[in-house]
Amino acid sequence: MIMATETKSLQTTAEWVARNLPSETIIDVEGLNFYYGRERILHDISLSISGKGVTAIMGPSGCGKSTFLRTLNRMYELTPGARAEGRISFLGEDLFRIDSVALRREIGMVFQQPNPFPKSIYENIAYGPRVHGIRRRSQLNEIVEESLRRAALWDEVKDSLRKSAFSISGGQQQRLCIARALAVRPQVLLMDEPSSSLDPKASAQIEATARELSEELAVVIVTHNLHQAARVSDYVAVFMTGGELVEDGPTKKVFEQPEDPRVQDYLEGRFG
Amino acid sequence: MVPWKDEKATSRMNKQGSRRKSIQVIAFSFLGVASLSALIVLGLILYFMIAQGSKAISWGFITQFPRHRMTEGGIYPALVGSFYLGAGAVLVAFPLAVSSAIWLSEYARTGWWVRTIRVGVNTLAGVPSIVFGLLGFAFFVKVLGFGVSVLAGAFTLALLILPIIIRSSEEALRSVPRGFREGSLALGATQWHTVRTIVLPAALPGILTGAVLGVSRAVGETAPIMFTAAAFYMAKLPKSPFDKVMALPYHIYVMATESPNYWCTKDLQFGTALVLLGLVLTLNLGVVVWRTRLRRRKKW
Numbered sequence: 393m394i395m396a397t398e399t400k401s402l403q404t405t406a407e408w409v410a411r412n413l414p415s416e417t418i419i420d421v422e423g424l425n426f427y428y429g430r431e432r433i434l435h436d437i438s439l440s441i442s443g444k445g446v447t448a449i450m451g452p453s454g455c456g457k458s459t460f461l462r463t464l465n466r467m468y469e470l471t472p473g474a475r476a477e478g479r480i481s482f483l484g485e486d487l488f489r490i491d492s493v494a495l496r497r498e499i500g501m502v503f504q505q506p507n508p509f510p511k512s513i514y515e516n517i518a519y520g521p522r523v524h525g526i527r528r529r530s531q532l533n534e535i536v537e538e539s540l541r542r543a544a545l546w547d548e549v550k551d552s553l554r555k556s557a558f559s560i561s562g563g564q565q566q567r568l569c570i571a572r573a574l575a576v577r578p579q580v581l582l583m584d585e586p587s588s589s590l591d592p593k594a595s596a597q598i599e600a601t602a603r604e605l606s607e608e609l610a611v612v613i614v615t616h617n618l619h620q621a622a623r624v625s626d627y628v629a630v631f632m633t634g635g636e637l638v639e640d641g642p643t644k645k646v647f648e649q650p651e652d653p654r655v656q657d658y659l660e661g662r663f664g
Numbered sequence: 665m666v667p668w669k670d671e672k673a674t675s676r677m678n679k680q681g682s683r684r685k686s687i688q689v690i691a692f693s694f695l696g697v698a699s700l701s702a703l704i705v706l707g708l709i710l711y712f713m714i715a716q717g718s719k720a721i722s723w724g725f726i727t728q729f730p731r732h733r734m735t736e737g738g739i740y741p742a743l744v745g746s747f748y749l750g751a752g753a754v755l756v757a758f759p760l761a762v763s764s765a766i767w768l769s770e771y772a773r774t775g776w777w778v779r780t781i782r783v784g785v786n787t788l789a790g791v792p793s794i795v796f797g798l799l800g801f802a803f804f805v806k807v808l809g810f811g812v813s814v815l816a817g818a819f820t821l822a823l824l825i826l827p828i829i830i831r832s833s834e835e836a837l838r839s840v841p842r843g844f845r846e847g848s849l850a851l852g853a854t855q856w857h858t859v860r861t862i863v864l865p866a867a868l869p870g871i872l873t874g875a876v877l878g879v880s881r882a883v884g885e886t887a888p889i890m891f892t893a894a895a896f897y898m899a900k901l902p903k904s905p906f907d908k909v910m911a912l913p914y915h916i917y918v919m920a921t922e923s924p925n926y927w928c929t930k931d932l933q934f935g936t937a938l939v940l941l942g943l944v945l946t947l948n949l950g951v952v953v954w955r956t957r958l959r960r961r962k963k964w
Contacts, residue, residue, distance in 0.1 A: 467850060472773055497852035507843030510866055519861075520851040569847070576851055 411445065411607075411626065418443035418580060418610050419464060419487070424478035426459055426635070428471070433459050434635040437478070441627075443579070446602055446611045448621040448643070451631030452658070457614045458504075460631070461582050464612065465499040466492045483579075497524060499580040500573035504588055506565035508557035508572070513549050516557045516568055520576040535575050543571035544601050563594025570601060581605060583613040587620070599624045618659065622647055630655050713938045720935025730897065739936050741898055745814075745909035746883050746943070748902065749893060752818025753882040757826050758875050765833035765871075770859050789827035794887040796824045801891035815905040817893020824888055825878035832877065836870025837863060869958040873951050880947040884940060886913040896922070912940040 419441040426434035433456045441447050441464075449457045462468040463476050469492060480487040487495065508516050517536040526532060536553070540546040545567040549560065557568055566586055573581055583602060587595035602611050602624055615621050621628055622643065629640035632654055639646055639655045650656045728738030764781075772778040800820025810816040840863050848858040864871075886894075895908035896918055902909045916936050919929040 465850065467846065470846075470849070493852050493854055495852075496850055501846075501850040503843060503846060503850075505843055507841070507847045509844060509847060509862055519848070520853075523848075523851060523853045523857060572847070573851065 413442070413444040413607065413626065415445075416443045417441065418483060420479075420481045421464075422479040422481075424460075424463065424476065424480060426456065426463060426468070426477075427475045429473045432635065434463075437635075437637045439629050439637060439640055441580075441610055441612060443610050444606060444608070445626035446606045446613060446624050447627040447629065448625035449612065449614045449629050449631065450616065450618065450621045452633055453616060455631040455633050456635035457616075457631045458584055459635075461501075461584050461612060461614050464580070464582055465496050465501055467496075467501065497576050498578055499582060500576065500578035501582040502566070502569050502573055502584065502586045504585045506562055506569050506589070508565050508568050511557060512554050513557050513560070513568060514553040516572050517575045520572060524576060539571040539575040540568075542574050542601075542605065543567045544597065544604075545571055561594070563590050563597060566590060566594070566598060567601060570598070570605075574605070578609065580610040580612065583611065585614050585616065588617075595620070630658065632658070709941070713934060713941055717931070717934035717936075717938030720931040721938060725935055726939065729899065736932075739912065739915060739932075739939065741901055742910040742912045742915040742936070743939065744901055745894075745911040746913075746940075748814050748909060749817050749821055749889060749911055750879045750883040752814060752905075753821035753825055754829075754875055754879045756819055756822035757829055757878060760822075761826050761829035761874075761878075762833050762871060765830050765837055766859060766864070768830075769834045769837040770855070770863065785827045785830050788823075789831070792887075793824060793885050794890075796820055797888040797891050799823070800888060805892055811906055812892060812895075812908050813906045814893055814902055814909045817889045817909065817911075818905075820888045820892045821882040821885060824885060825882050828881060829871075829874045829878045832874025833867070833871045836867040836874065839870065840866045869955060873955055876947055876951045880944045883947075884913055884944050886917055889914060890917075912936055912943075916940070 417440040421437055421439045421441075424434055424437040425432065437460065449460060451457050459468065463480070464487075466487070468474045468476065476488070482490065482495070482498070509519060511519070514536055517539050518532045521532060521535050526535070537546060537550075540549065545564060548564060549555075549568075552559070557565065560568065566589075570581070570583075570586075581602075586602075587598045590598065599620060602613060605611055606626070613621075613624060615624075625643045627641065628643045628646045630638050630646065630650075630652075632638045639650060639652045646655065647659065650659060725738045726743055727740050729740055731737035764785075768778065768781065772781075797820065800816055800823070804810045804816035804819045805812055808816075810819070844862050844866060845858055848862045849855065853861075889911055893909055894911050894914035898908065898910050916933055919933045919936070
């Protein structure tokens, strides 16, 4: 729920300095429809996702934004009765024909609730590389350090790598999950409302991390928080109840001059 | 302003209220006493067993063979036999049960086939133990030719505890948070890898709990081993899995029903029952303690 007092600051739009990132498309979605059983969750979605920068998927609850995200790494396939139709190309290849296990190595994911494994901090990060056959200790050590640094967590945990991942705070756990995803060196990082369970400070850290990472890879972040979208993203896509994509484009443009009146209403807090 | 109601009305309301409250007190007391009944029964059993059986208990009682047509001596061979049967049963049942639990909870999609298996497991849990005994006799003893032996008894008991371990394992697997699985799959791990490295280790305490409960059930059963494994009396411990074996519950049964002078063995019977009860309670208690320890350690 957006309060009236907050609405004004939203009008000031993106709170960052626009970046000059290359804008090559990495994922191209065309005419995507999604069904749970007979219920249609997504209607004819077409969207290009840039290979660098942060793309925010926003919209009111139940508009299918998380479903959309789970289509991109085909996590939806775990849900019985879920079905996607349409074309998605990833680096020019048909995403639905890539082996889902291989695909998820390239397209990592961070979830709504921090979900570290019940293992040590080190083992959490090393898990992914091990899955993909890396066994050498020195190489694993390197990956663990690099991933934790990229997730801006290294300095906080470097002396407690052997401790349980549950011994650190919620915000740290979420950054651990980011580091875990980075450890397999994905080209895309999907984030499903990654800070919805965190306090504002931890949330800001996640946003800063996402922004920094997006200089090297594509970050797609789902959020129902307009401020967060404005703060963190270079591009936005606005979904509406019923699973439609009503507007997308550079964050600055969509926030300042939305074309669709529904987006205008949404940004001004009239619904959502 | 609403005027104050007169005193009478207030006391009338209070009276009604207090009547309803006293009904509530009665109801809750009844429910509380009812919930105590399980504890009371357990207490009574323990009391009788200890009062009657402790006379027979001594170091010799659990380390010696029976003597004088089982009117004197110890229960050593029955204790060892029960151990063999319990261990054998869990060795056979555990891999089968855990495999089916993994399949049911991780791989099986919903459908009539899965429903049928679930119904089957639940029905199996409700089959009377004497029926397992007869089945074991017909199948393991006769058809497979194991003879009346430790092996046949262990297999029969394994069937009996199969549903117990399946259900507790499945529950343990299901209680592993979905986030663990998704986290692993999202890294490009296969489902099997996820089950092996994340889900199973997290569910292991629950699975082992089920296994121990299965053992304690198997150790206490008489009917399934009556025709398949149990010996009236043996002067030696079994040398191979194809030998007959003495077992605690059957030993009690034999002393109580087939001994020519039942009264002479009364203390021995209660002593044996006390040992059996102690064994089962220790197993169960051990599981409880161990599980609470593990629970304190894990924080999801």
